[in-house]
Amino acid sequence: MNILHLDSAITADASVSRQLTADILARLTAANPDATVTYRDLSTGVPAIDTAWFKAVRVGTDDPTPQxxxxxxxxxxxxxxxxxxxxxxxxxxxxxxxLPSQLKTWLDQIARAGVSFRYTAEGPEGLLTGKRAFVAYTAAGTPMGSDLDHASGYLRHMLGFLGITDVTFVAADGLAMDREAGMARAQQALEQIAA
Incomplete structure (x- = not known):
């Protein structure tokens, strides 16, 4: 098993999402001791896409400048x-x-026509198939799946657009109102994860 572990919270050690991704990772690696893990902390910054990026990466050039x-x-x-x-x-x-802006920018960087998805006569087709994703959703006051939640649906959509349709959420929401209940819901979801 090859695992890509992505954190994006800006709150460092106080982050509940970091705690939950670590818990998910612990369950996966306990069941798969030979797993390899690649870790990336998106909170340290992901370069935003812009016109220069578009010309270099999406349009391409035979003789790129160093930049x-x-x-x-x-x-x-x-x-x-x-x-x-x-x-x-x-x-x-x-x-x-x-989403945190760094996570959105990471999605912008990897969503590349002809590489991670392609356009067909039937519509777009994701090329990053055969993968699964576990998402640690945390929110102080935004219940997952509510009308206020513009994060989980978008992330699920983008992962699916890229071909990753097996997505499991572990949600600790409503933490500002009842932290104990929110963490209990997350723990219950963690226990359902099939490694």
Missing amino acids: QQAQIDTSNALLAEVQAADTLVIGLPVYNFF
């Missing part, structure tokens, strides 16, 4: 980590009803 080559190399490295993994463990703390 363009750096953009290509970064995007390729992020995508290669996903391609090499069969299991993703993703921390999804909800900030202002949505």
